[in-house]
Amino acid sequence: MTAITPELVRPLPVLARNPFGPLATLVRRRLQLSARTPRELVVPLLTPILFALIIAPALKEALHTSTAYEAFVATGTIGLLIPLNTMFAGIGVLVDRESGARRELLAAPIPRSMLVFANLVVAFAITALQIGVLIGVARARGIHFDTTVWRIDWFLAAASLFTIGMYGAAETLAARVPRTEEYIGRVPAIAIVPWFLAGSLFPITALPSFLTWFARILPLTHALALTRYGLLDDSSGLRDIWRMHDTTAMASLSLLVVLVFAAALTAVAIRIFGRTAVQ
């Protein structure tokens, strides 16, 4: 039998040697768990693809709208895909807590915020992949995107920040609710209801005026307006929000809103995770 001997010298905390190694390890673990859970990859895609490929063309046919409406809805479905995917990713946090290895990770010599960041990295990567699939499918269906290298940056920044913010919401909710059933019950209110109010299927000015005002404060409205500006060269969403003429200024202001949303919810998620995980 092999003899086992302990370290005789006091080891340095692992972070002092390599701060990124543990993060990469946690990211790899989450990716492996996600890869073994196909629902995390496939389910969030179903509804947006259904909208982009079937419902939008059907609406165009039935209501005699233009091909621009298909593009309008296709980009609008990105605003459904991101919340759905990030909220589904939050289920992984609950599984970790209820039947996974979370306590082992909490006992590891790493800052606990790293667990949140690792989950965020994976949720972000999967969301990016799904958005790519959605845009690819939409293009294959004949939907035309009109973008430039400069303008697409607005879309990329908005989608990235909105994904980060929504993941923060998912992580926060997962930390606050005691059971998976309760979490799932709250997903529609967080991921789907705002989508109907944020200018995804129609301009927010088509809403009753009090709802238009409400829509203007939704981060999703700003993210969608930036998405359409970036992918379709359509700044009408930004004008509906800000009522200004300078498109760059409006885009900058909307990006600031999404940035604040992302930063605030990430900070809240880390704080609440740190507090609830060790009680």
Add this chain to the structure above:
Amino acid sequence: MENAIEVTELVKTYPGDIQAVRGISFAVEPGEVFGLLGPNGAGKSTTVGMLTTTIVPSSGHARLAGYDIAAEPLAARSVSSVVFQEAVVDRSLTGRRHLELHARLWGVEGNEAATRGAELAASLGITELLDRPLETYSGGERRRLEIARALVSHPRVLFLDEPTVGLDPRIRAELLDVIAGLRDRTATTILLTTHYLDEAERLCDRLAIIHEGRIVALDTPRALRKDLGERLLELRVRDDASVALAVLRNNGLAGADAFTVGATVTVPLHDRATSDAVGEVERAGVRTASITTREPTLDDVYLQLTGGQLRAAA
């Protein structure tokens, strides 16, 4: 020599004023196997949770290998590992992946981690299981994997929180052999919680008996038993056991260390001869169904200290 574990007046009060741990203190020397013995709800797992920094203490201090768990939590965690009471695994990942994950998070280099993992898997008899997902492991196999995982990082302090709870007797016996082997072959300090007395007696150098969040006795198993003398008189009484005990005390047959559990009165004999004691019981008018004598066990120590809750919990 610096203590491997030092606990000073550690307190944990949960919301609702539930006092799980009420000011416990103890120290464990390097290489020692220290047991926290007590029934469910005594505060054992909460104590382990605080020492592994997964539960925040309400007050008090603790150090692992000299690192303060509150001021230097990363350093304290880097020198310790834990095997939790319940399964704490990713069921869809393989055993090998669990070993790698722990090694990387605890900063063990790749080659060393692989070598160490292979050694431990061989020692614990799980080499053939390593490439299977954890969901295919039996309870005992999973426990051995969790122990191997905890040892990959060469911990100075290993926490084993009720490692055999819920296992069938055969697997439990195998796992006790494994833990006894660790004790013999490593200099790692082990803090073991259990409510199985045989387990504590077999594995631990010293024991703290914890009851309702307080340590009520702390010594070697032998010394704890010694307090009850060489022989015990055990009476199964036909009347109320507490009344019988009072009669025995009034007649000077039982001291403060005698105790009752159900219809049984247990009286440490100390220097009294067994035959004399039996005669005196009969003369005192206590109606008995049976009278036996035997050597004290840790069961008796615990029951005497805590009023019989351990037997009910186990």
